[in-house]
Amino acid sequence: MSGFLRRLTFRTAGESHGPMVVALLEGLPRGLPIDLAAVDATLRLRQGGAGRGGRQRIEDDRVQILGGVRRGRTIGSPLALAVANRDHSIDDLPEPSRPRPGHGDLAGCFHWLDTDIRSTLERASARETCARVAAGAVCAQLLGLAGTEVLGYVRAVHAAVLPADRPGVSFGPGGTPLAQWRARRDGTRLYTLDADADAAMLERVQEAARKEDTVGGVVEVAAAGVVPGLGSCVQWEEKLDARLAAALMSIPAVKGVEVGVGFGAAAAFGSQVHDPIGAERGGAGGAVFQRPSNRAGGLEAGMTNGQPLVLRAAMKPISTLRQPLASVDLSSGAPALAGYERSDVCAVSACAIVAEAMVALVLADALLERIGGESVGELQSRLQVFLAEARRLGGGGSAPTR
Ligand code: EPS
Numbered sequence: 001m002s003g004f005l006r007r008l009t010f011r012t013a014g015e016s017h018g019p020m021v022v023a024l025l026e027g028l029p030r031g032l033p034i035d036l037a038a039v040d041a042t043l044r045l046r047q048g049g050a051g052r053g054g055r056q057r058i059e060d061d062r063v064q065i066l067g068g069v070r071r072g073r074t075i076g077s078p079l080a081l082a083v084a085n086r087d088h089s090i091d092d093l094p095e096p097s098r099p100r101p102g103h104g105d106l107a108g109c110f111h112w113l114d115t116d117i118r119s120t121l122e123r124a125s126a127r128e129t130c131a132r133v134a135a136g137a138v139c140a141q142l143l144g145l146a147g148t149e150v151l152g153y154v155r156a157v158h159a160a161v162l163p164a165d166r167p168g169v170s171f172g173p174g175g176t177p178l179a180q181w182r183a184r185r186d187g188t189r190l191y192t193l194d195a196d197a198d199a200a201m202l203e204r205v206q207e208a209a210r211k212e213d214t215v216g217g218v219v220e221v222a223a224a225g226v227v228p229g230l231g232s233c234v235q236w237e238e239k240l241d242a243r244l245a246a247a248l249m250s251i252p253a254v255k256g257v258e259v260g261v262g263f264g265a266a267a268a269f270g271s272q273v274h275d276p277i278g279a280e281r282g283g284a285g286g287a288v289f290q291r292p293s294n295r296a297g298g299l300e301a302g303m304t305n306g307q308p309l310v311l312r313a314a315m316k317p318i319s320t321l322r323q324p325l326a327s328v329d330l331s332s333g334a335p336a337l338a339g340y341e342r343s344d345v346c347a348v349s350a351c352a353i354v355a356e357a358m359v360a361l362v363l364a365d366a367l368l369e370r371i372g373g374e375s376v377g378e379l380q381s382r383l384q385v386f387l388a389e390a391r392r393l394g395g396g397g398s399a400p401t402r
Helices: 036-046 105-112 117-124 126-145 178-186 195-210 240-249 262-267 348-371 376-392
Strands: 009-013 020-026 063-067 079-084 149-157 217-224 254-259 309-315 326-328 335-337
Touching: 009 126, 020 126, 036 063, 036 126, 036 348, 079 126, 105 117, 126 149, 126 348, 126 376, 149 178, 149 195, 149 348, 178 217, 217 348, 240 254, 240 309, 240 348, 254 262, 309 348, 348 376
Parallel strands: none
Antiparallel strands: 009 020, 020 079, 063 079, 149 217, 217 309, 254 309, 326 335
């Protein structure tokens, strides 16, 4: 168990300008084929979007496997993944003395009771998210065995927002399969799902760059084909919504998380918020439940309910500013402008890919927790038994495949 994970453990190591960033993922079943090209493709997406800084022109992130795999499959031992840093300059970089408001610079001084900002920022940097994306891409491959797909995309940059038609909201018979939404995401510059919204968001990024400012936004993650009944209502730390929220909140610069209609539920009446339960075919034992709406975002009482998951995270603008805010020089105690070093104008697109990875990690953990199995074969046969029982209860309507 690590953090809110119950069957997997996931740890990362490495500094932004150290030799490499490393992920250690333990608890995967034996026999999972690892598609390294798919992991690398996801790492490439993390480097993309509009508004990224100069660092992404230096790096060419690719995963190396250091342990846990034989002949292309997991063997049940810890999976160790590494992404090398081309910019390995940690020992030569200057010692900042003017903390950036919003970054970890000042809070780290209190944590370590020193003024070694460089050591703090090297680990606080979002470069660490390479490790999350690599591990999450492996978890997505595990989820594929259960027919579960996860997609992260940009919902908003500043005040430019995607239109209402989105995965997990517009679904059901005749809805758009997640694979098609993925193709739309991958065909846009900022990883939105709509060309007009993408253009509007790009303008916001360009405006921020012109003003030598930075800009944040909202990322959304949808998951389709989710096995019903994952998570638990029994203990606070078992609740899957809490586990997903913690995973999203842990992403650098995320300041808010929502599930389904989220904060919108607080301003509506109950009859407008809850999703009615219908049955496609009536009769004892013959019902297949249908939910005409998905305002709960696929989670009720901390458990998956067979609907697509819909989660959102709000990302603040990057805190390293070309036109810095007021700060204090720690070497003299005198007022000074905050320090500046190479950074991004906007990293919301990268955040969408990282959010997708974190949701895949938590869902893979929840799948293993509920279904179990030390090998892929054991997991699959247990899953068949579980899904047959869930179908007998009326689960398995059309929504989970959308
Ligand atoms: C990042 C690498 C970093 C930053 C950014 C994300 O590279 P460098 O510091 O060498 O320019 O571009 O880090 C931050 C946003 C941050 O606040 O530290 C990456 O690979 O994602």
